Each structure stands twice: as C-alpha cells, then as structure tokens.
Amino acid sequence: MPDHLLLRAAFRQPVERTPVWMMRQAGRYLPEYRAVRAKADFLTMCKTPELAAEVSLQPLDLIGVDAVIFFSDILTMLEPMGLELVFEKGGGPRFPEPINGPEDIERLHVVDPADGLGFVGDALALCRKQIDGRVPLLGFSGAPFTLATYAIEGCTGKGFNKVKHWYYREPKTLATLLEKLARQVTSYLNYQIASGAQAVQLFDTWAGTLSREDYRTIAAPFTRQVIDRLNRDGVPVIIYINGGDHLVDEMAQLGADVLSLDWRTDIGAVKQRHGQTHALQGNLDPCALYGTEERIRLEVQRILDAAGPTGHIFNLGHGIHPDVPPENARAMVRAVQELSRRS
Amino acid sequence: MPDHLLLRAAFRQPVERTPVWMMRQAGRYLPEYRAVRAKADFLTMCKTPELAAEVSLQPLDLIGVDAVIFFSDILTMLEPMGLELVFEKGGGPRFPEPINGPEDIERLHVVDPADGLGFVGDALALCRKQIDGRVPLLGFSGAPFTLATYAIEGCTGKGFNKVKHWYYREPKTLATLLEKLARQVTSYLNYQIASGAQAVQLFDTWAGTLSREDYRTIAAPFTRQVIDRLNRDGVPVIIYINGGDHLVDEMAQLGADVLSLDWRTDIGAVKQRHGQTHALQGNLDPCALYGTEERIRLEVQRILDAAGPTGHIFNLGHGIHPDVPPENARAMVRAVQELSRRS
Numbered sequence: 001m002p003d004h005l006l007l008r009a010a011f012r013q014p015v016e017r018t019p020v021w022m023m024r025q026a027g028r029y030l031p032e033y034r035a036v037r038a039k040a041d042f043l044t045m046c047k048t049p050e051l052a053a054e055v056s057l058q059p060l061d062l063i064g065v066d067a068v069i070f071f072s073d074i075l076t077m078l079e080p081m082g083l084e085l086v087f088e089k090g091g092g093p094r095f096p097e098p099i100n101g102p103e104d105i106e107r108l109h110v111v112d113p114a115d116g117l118g119f120v121g122d123a124l125a126l127c128r129k130q131i132d133g134r135v136p137l138l139g140f141s142g143a144p145f146t147l148a149t150y151a152i153e154g155c156t157g158k159g160f161n162k163v164k165h166w167y168y169r170e171p172k173t174l175a176t177l178l179e180k181l182a183r184q185v186t187s188y189l190n191y192q193i194a195s196g197a198q199a200v201q202l203f204d205t206w207a208g209t210l211s212r213e214d215y216r217t218i219a220a221p222f223t224r225q226v227i228d229r230l231n232r233d234g235v236p237v238i239i240y241i242n243g244g245d246h247l248v249d250e251m252a253q254l255g256a257d258v259l260s261l262d263w264r265t266d267i268g269a270v271k272q273r274h275g276q277t278h279a280l281q282g283n284l285d286p287c288a289l290y291g292t293e294e295r296i297r298l299e300v301q302r303i304l305d306a307a308g309p310t311g312h313i314f315n316l317g318h319g320i321h322p323d324v325p326p327e328n329a330r331a332m333v334r335a336v337q338e339l340s341r342r343s
Numbered sequence: 344m345p346d347h348l349l350l351r352a353a354f355r356q357p358v359e360r361t362p363v364w365m366m367r368q369a370g371r372y373l374p375e376y377r378a379v380r381a382k383a384d385f386l387t388m389c390k391t392p393e394l395a396a397e398v399s400l401q402p403l404d405l406i407g408v409d410a411v412i413f414f415s416d417i418l419t420m421l422e423p424m425g426l427e428l429v430f431e432k433g434g435g436p437r438f439p440e441p442i443n444g445p446e447d448i449e450r451l452h453v454v455d456p457a458d459g460l461g462f463v464g465d466a467l468a469l470c471r472k473q474i475d476g477r478v479p480l481l482g483f484s485g486a487p488f489t490l491a492t493y494a495i496e497g498c499t500g501k502g503f504n505k506v507k508h509w510y511y512r513e514p515k516t517l518a519t520l521l522e523k524l525a526r527q528v529t530s531y532l533n534y535q536i537a538s539g540a541q542a543v544q545l546f547d548t549w550a551g552t553l554s555r556e557d558y559r560t561i562a563a564p565f566t567r568q569v570i571d572r573l574n575r576d577g578v579p580v581i582i583y584i585n586g587g588d589h590l591v592d593e594m595a596q597l598g599a600d601v602l603s604l605d606w607r608t609d610i611g612a613v614k615q616r617h618g619q620t621h622a623l624q625g626n627l628d629p630c631a632l633y634g635t636e637e638r639i640r641l642e643v644q645r646i647l648d649a650a651g652p653t654g655h656i657f658n659l660g661h662g663i664h665p666d667v668p669p670e671n672a673r674a675m676v677r678a679v680q681e682l683s684r685r686s
Contacts, residue, residue, distance in 0.1 A: 161664055164630035168638055211607050245589040246607050264554050264589050285554060287507035295511055321504055
C-alpha cells in the first residue's frame with residue numbers, strides 16, 4: 001500500500017488531508033527558476049539532468065507542494081522519433097518541418113527511450129535521489145492526439161485547422177500517425193516508470209477542441225491503448241484535458257485512475273458521476289492566484305467542499321501563470337493543507 | 344407573424360425546412376470579398392455603407408444562405424466610447440491604449456449610436472433595401488464581458504489574464520466597466536433594430552473561459568440587463584458563446600430566444616433540456632467544411648437528426664475559416680436545405 005498522500009488519494013484511500021501540487025510548478029513564476037534559465041536555454045535544461053532535477057525540486061522546497069513533477073516538455077519525445085524541435089527566444093516550441101503527409105509519418109520511428117531520451121531517465125533517477133522519499137515523483141507525457149496536433153500544426157496556439165483537415169479529409173492517415181505516437185508514448189511512460197516515476201500524467205491538452213463524438217473516434221482509442229499497456233503496478237495514471245468539460249464522461253472510459261479537470265468543470269458534479277471509480281484532480285482557475293490571500297482561501301475552500309475529503313488531489317485547472325507572485329502560490333498550497341486537514 | 348424561415352425557427356414556429364446561415368459568412372473565404380478588401384482596409388469597409396452592404400449580401404447570392412448579417416466587427420462600437428481601435432496589417436484588431444484602471448473607465452462615454460456609429464444604421468438600411476425581402480437581416484454586438492476582455496487585454500488571442508486579474512482583485516471596478524458596456528450595447532442594438540435589423544445576435548465569444556460560477560457572477564447579469572432592455576417586438580435575440588458547453592444552462596437563463604452552440608456541445612441533449620423554451624442555433628464544426636461533399640452531408644444529417652425539424656437554425660459552431668473552398672460552404676448550405684425539407 002502506497003504511503004504518500006498523493007498516491008493514496010489517487011487510489012481513493014483514506015488521507016489525513018488533501019495533497020496538492022501545481023501544473024507547471026517548476027516554472028517562470030519562480031525567481032529561482034529564472035536564475036537557472038538565465039544560464040541555459042530551455043532544451044539544454046531539459047537535457048541536463050542536474051539542471052532538470054534542480055528546477056524540478058524548487059517548488060518542493062520553496063512552495064511546499066506534495067509532489068514533484070520532473071522538468072521537461074511534452075514535445076521532447078518527438079525529437080528522437082525524427083522531428084527536429086526548436087525553442088525560439090520568447091516564443092514557444094516549434095517544429096520547422098511539421099508532418100505534412102503520409103511520407104512524413106513513414107519517416108517517424110518509434111524508438112527505445114533509453115536511446116535518445118536517456119536524459120529523462122537520468123533526470124528522474126536524480127530527482128528520486130534528491131527528493132529522498134519526502135513526496136512522490138510524477139512522470140508525464142503528451143497524449144497521442146495532442147502530440148499529433150503539435151507535429152502537424154508545427155507550433156501551438158494557432159488553432160487546429162490542419163489536424164482537423166486531416167481528420168475530415170484523411171482520417172486513416174491521421175490514425176496511422178496516432179497509432180505510432182501511441183506506441184512511442186507507451187514505451188516512454190514505461191521507461192519513466194522504470195526510471196523512478198511513481199505516478200504518470202497524460203496531458204491531452206488540446207483534445208478539448210474536439211466534439212465528444214470526434215474525441216471518441218480519433219483521440220480516445222489511442223489514449224486508451226497507451227493506458228492499457230502501462231506497467232502500472234501501484235503507479236496511478238492521471239488524464240488531463242484542457243477545456244474538456246464536455247469530454248469528462250469519455251475520460252472516465254479510458255481506464256485511468258485520476259481525472260484531472262480544468263477550472264470550468266463543476267468538480268462536485270463529476271464527483272457524483274465518477275467518484276466511485278475515479279479520483280479527481282484540480283481544479284482552481286490559475287488566475288485565482290492573482291487574488292488576495294483571503295480570496296484564494298475562499299476559492300480553495302469552495303473546491304475542497306465540492307470535491308470531498310477522499311479521492312481528491314488539489315491542483316490548478318491549467319499551468320500556473322508566469323506572472324503569479326510565488327507568495328500567492330504558497331498561500332494556495334498552505335490553504336489546501338490547512339483547510340483540508342482531518343483531525 | 345413573421346414570414347421568414349429564420350424568424351419562424353427562432354420563435355419555434357412551423358417551418359418547411361431548417362434555415363441556414365454561417366457566422367463570418369461575409370468573409371475572406373470568398374474571392375469576391377477579397378476583391379473588395381483589396382481596395383479598402385477593414386475599418387474603411389465597416390464605415391462605408393456601400394462596401395459593407397456589398398460584402399454583406401455576397402453570401403446571399405454566392406452561397407445561398409437564408410439570412411444576411413451586416414458586415415462589421417464587434418469592436419467598432421468601442422471607438423466612439425473613447426477607445427482608439429487599430430487594425431494592423433495581417434493581424435487582428437488592437438487597442439493601443441487599453442483600459443488599465445478606474446480612471447480609464449471614467450473616460451469611456453456611453454454615446455448615442457446615431458452619432459459616431461451612424462455608418463452602421465446606414466449600412467443596415469442599405470442592406471434591407473438591397474435584400475428586398477428575400478431573407479431577414481441580422482444585427483449583432485459583442486456581449487459586455489467579451490467587449491471588456493478586448494478593452495482590457497488590448498487585443499485578442501493572448502489569454503485572459505488581465506481581465507481575470509481584475510475579476511479576482513478588483514471585481515467592483517470590473518463591474519463598473521461591464522455596466523457601462525451593457526448600456527452601450529443596449530442602445531447600439533436598439534439602434535440596429537430601429538435601422539432595420541430583424542434579429543440580433545449577442546456574441547459572448549470569450550465567456551467560455553469562465554467557470555459556471557464566475558460566468559453567473561461577472562458576465563450573465565450584464566448580458567441579461569442588455570436583453571431585458573431590447574425593443575424586441577418580433578425581433579428574436581440569439582446568444583452565442585464559444586467553448587460554452589459548461590454554460591448552456593446559464594445561457595438559458597438570460598431571456599434570449601435562441602441559444603447558439605459551438606460544435607463541442609451535444610445539440611440533441613440541449614434540445615431535450617431547453618427545447619421547450621428556446622430555439623437552438625448551430626452547430627457544425629467549421630473544420631468539417633474541409634471534408635468531402637459526402638462527409639459534409641453526413642455531418643449535416645447528424646445535426647439535423649439531433650436538433651429536430653422545428654426550433655433549429657443551422658449554423659457553424661464558430662466563424663467559417665478563411666481557407667474553406669466556397670464550393671464546400673455551398674455544399675453545406677445545399678445539404679441543409681435539401682435534407683431538412685418537409686414534404
């Protein structure tokens with residue numbers, strides 16, 4: 001039986017209080033992160049286990065979270081498959097040569113993560129060592145649909161017209177890509193688990209752009225394929241979709257242990273529908289951290305009341321914003337830890 | 344009793360077939376639109392009634408839609424209030440001096456639309472004349488929350504952190520801005536109705552970023568205030584939210600006649616919940632127009648089956664994409680008009 005609060009909550013076992021962590025908690029809102037980032041570019045940080053471990057552990061010491069998620073980006077795993085990845089100064093990640101057709105899919109190779117992604121295993125091992133049992137270590141990967149979106153669009157935030165063009169015009173070609181990505185994600189996550197990850201989160205960040213029927217057709221089968229093949233003995237699987245309120249009932253069909261909800265979903269209603277089979281993670285609006293401490297505590301209390309004392313991992317509904325004062329993140333974490341305590 | 348298909352559908356009266364139009368139907372996907380646009384910039388087109396009327400009527404003749412919506416932008420109404428508006432080449436609209444605090448709200452003035460926005464009344468009158476009774480003419484406005492988002496963020500597509508910062512930090516200041524915008528939207532829409540608009544649509548495009556509770560607190564009261572004060576004798580009111588699946592039950596409390604749904608909402612489920620009190624508009628994924636004619640017809644049929652024969656205005660779930668071939672838009676309109684026909 002797992003000992004850590006977060007692992008017990010993920011398996012809906014009794015806890016003394018609700019565990020809490022934040023998506024993107026190792027990030028730019030921390031001056032200590034920016035100090036490391038000033039010395040190395042983003043990909044160098046991902047690929048240097050000492051730097052990755054350093055920033056991964058910062059929120060544990062500085063903010064007091066109940067889990068460490070190793071520092072990386074969901075796109076790094078596409079590079080050894082054959083997609084050159086560029087992080088441009090001031091911008092997001094970009095693939096200069098995105099997937100344009102079947103021949104580009106052909107040239108993508110499913111690789112052994114120990115080759116090409118060995119820095120991830122090293123970072124995880126180093127994190128585990130430095131955490132020294134205080135909290136669990138989380139691994140993560142993009143889900144196949146979200147990875148395909150980046151691989152086809154070439155960058156993020158520009159809409160999803162190309163990937164949907166494929167879906168409506170060449171659904172079989174898109175499925176070929178997704179199937180390949182599903183195999184890579186599976187081996188990548190199993191490699192993370194073998195390297196020390198004690199829970200894994202699948203980010204299907206952009207699946208919220210799909211209707212329920214389209215999600216069921218093009219995204220869910222490949223996510224389910226990944227989850228089915230994970231070596232998950234004692235390792236809970238968390239699934240996250242941004243803007244996925246209309247997909248929650250589909251998320252509950254994937255075989256995951258934990259449904260991670262964005263702030264637009266009524267966590268109490270999901271608890272009623274799926275609380276018997278799933279733990280829930282979330283779901284404070286990341287912008288609530290702009291509020292006063294008093295306002296933050298009110299919002300935390302509201303979510304704790306709705307989610308109940310068991311089967312809940314407190315988190316933001318999306319990544320923490322870079323302009324949030326660290327003090328406000330601390331206030332949120334403190335509020336969860338105090339207000340959820342069962343005496 | 345109104346005669347036009349769309350007006351009858353909006354009031355849930357019997358129709359021979361389902362009416363259809365498309366958000367952003369007067370737009371860049373049409374070569375004939377681009378020909379006009381090549382001669383005048385966007386704001387000049389908005390402000391020149393002859394040009395605005397010309398492009399407004401293009402989809403009536405070229406695509407065969409069942410309604411004309413006058414050509415404009417939701418942001419033009421903020422200019423006479425005191426916010427300078429710039430359309431940059433290749434980019435979207437931008438306010439060089441966005442609202443930064445209470446003193447900026449102070450300097451915004453609610454104006455008589457006949458001053459400052461007279462070109463809108465002229466464009467509507469000219470559209471009515473040229474349509475000559477063939478189809479109804481739609482007016483529109485942004486809803487207060489969405490307008491506030493633009494006014495505070497300064498531009499679109501960059502997230503909603505500033506407006507939410509206000510919400511969590513200075514909710515009363517934000518409410519002051521929204522109340523002023525609500526008064527301006529009310530007089531603007533009543534001016535459009537007086538100028539010939541036979542139905543009006545409120546675009547609360549960005550309200551989908553709010554949780555249900557936050558929508559209820561900060562957006563809904565001001566939209567309701569607008570709707571309550573419209574001179575709507577025989578003029579149906581349509582409310583649209585992008586990404587608003589989680590807000591549909593709140594939309595149904597606003598007093599509108601028609602709920603316009605994006606493609607992620609199950610229109611059949613909304614029909615069951617709200618079909619006795621509201622007509623529904625939507626909700627094809629705009630990307631479905633990338634599909635083959637056969638695929639488009641399948642998707643149209645699926646929505647017609649779910650929405651039923653009365654109380655439905657067919658539309659896209661969001662604006663038509665600029666790279667859709669006009670032939671595909673025609674195929675969609677034709678499919679609706681053929682497949683929904685009651686003999």
